[in-house]
Amino acid sequence: MISEEMKAAVGRELRRSVSFPIAESDIRRWAIAVYYPEPPPAMFWDAEEAAATVHKGIVAPEEFNPFAWMTADGPRAGARQAGNDPGSTEKQLGITPPGLRNQLNGGVEVDYGVRMRPGDVITSVTRLASYAERSGRLGPMLMTVFEDTWTNQRDELVKRSRMTLIRY
Amino acid sequence: MTVAATPIAGVPREGDEIPPFARRTGFANWNRYAAVNDEFVPMHMDDEAGRAAGMPGAFGMGNLQLAYLHNLLRQWVGPDGAIVSVSCRFRAPNTKDMRVTARGRVVKVSEEDGRVLVDLDVWTEDEGGRRLAPGTARVMLADA
Numbered sequence: 001m002i003s004e005e006m007k008a009a010v011g012r013e014l015r016r017s018v019s020f021p022i023a024e025s026d027i028r029r030w031a032i033a034v035y036y037p038e039p040p041p042a043m044f045w046d047a048e049e050a051a052a053t054v055h056k057g058i059v060a061p062e063e064f065n066p067f068a069w070m071t072a073d074g075p076r077a078g079a080r081q082a083g084n085d086p087g088s089t090e091k092q093l094g095i096t097p098p099g100l101r102n103q104l105n106g107g108v109e110v111d112y113g114v115r116m117r118p119g120d121v122i123t124s125v126t127r128l129a130s131y132a133e134r135s136g137r138l139g140p141m142l143m144t145v146f147e148d149t150w151t152n153q154r155d156e157l158v159k160r161s162r163m164t165l166i167r168y
Numbered sequence: 169m170t171v172a173a174t175p176i177a178g179v180p181r182e183g184d185e186i187p188p189f190a191r192r193t194g195f196a197n198w199n200r201y202a203a204v205n206d207e208f209v210p211m212h213m214d215d216e217a218g219r220a221a222g223m224p225g226a227f228g229m230g231n232l233q234l235a236y237l238h239n240l241l242r243q244w245v246g247p248d249g250a251i252v253s254v255s256c257r258f259r260a261p262n263t264k265d266m267r268v269t270a271r272g273r274v275v276k277v278s279e280e281d282g283r284v285l286v287d288l289d290v291w292t293e294d295e296g297g298r299r300l301a302p303g304t305a306r307v308m309l310a311d312a
Contacts, residue, residue: 026204029203029204030204032200033197033200033201033203033204033205034201034204034232034235034236034238034239035239036191036196036197036200037191037196037197038191041242041243041247043247050247053247053248054247054248054310055247061235061238061242062238062242062251062254063231063234063235063238065204065205068204068205068206068207069206084209084210102220102221102222104221104230104258105229105230105231105258106257106258107230107255107256107257107258107303108230108231108234108254108255108256109253109254109255110253110254110255111252111253112250112251112252112253138222164257168222
């Protein structure tokens with residue numbers, strides 16, 4: 001499954017994205033979704049309550065994604081389909097995909113830095129970290145690890161994460 | 169209505185279980201998560217697409233399991249505590265109408281620069297106790 005050109009691509013930068021400034025309503029809706037059907041904590045929607053915390057204002061939940069829907073670069077042609085395409089990683093790298101039909105999120109490891117706040121502009125740099133082959137209950141599987149580093153407009157580290165994509 | 173647990177007061181001990189975070193899950197939760205994360209993937213919206221991917225039917229997003237682990241830790245440390253790191257593997261699907269419970273157990277308590285750091289095993293599980301997303305986490309407790 002892992003071709004020579006795939007091996008050679010390990011370590012390459014896949015994407016660099018810049019978010020639109022984070023809005024309070026983005027944070028509020030995210031918190032409502034992940035706590036549904038109960039209300040989210042006041043720190044994510046009540047400015048007065050949030051001001052009384054160590055953060056001195058509203059911050060986003062740690063796992064908040066400011067890149068959903070569109071980045072500051074504007075709409076990307078074919079981006080909507082690419083998210084569901086198991087070959088999109090290799091296509092972005094200009095190499096031949098392994099030709100697998102399905103993909104699943106295998107797991108995530110995240111280290112957090114500073115919190116994301118309303119008005120922050122986040123930059124994400126994603127690299128292809130590794131490929132490995134495994135066999136599991138879904139048959140032969142290709143494990144692809146992506147390393148993602150997020151910084152804010154002050155160049156402070158927001159988070160560093162590793163995500164394993166399982167393709168089969 | 170589930171009442172959220174009160175944040176921890178004092179220092180925990182190894183082996184302590186932290187208060188769980190639970191939700192009954194299905195399209196009402198998954199569609200809201202899809203709406204905020206732009207994650208409209210057929211296997212999370214359609215039973216046939218879920219079965220074609222080798223699952224019993226449509227199933228919830230792994231990232232929503234990860235969010236529940238964050239909710240679990242956040243309700244424990246409170247708004248002034250911090251989640252330092254989280255990891256998990258997505259081992260079994262969160263299928264429709266499943267009650268998912270996020271749980272954690274303290275494995276180590278340490279101190280750094282006067283702040284208490286707690287390492288935990290964390291996981292989500294179904295009603296039968298089968299682990300869906302096992303992992304680890306480190307949190308920093310709020311100043312006493």
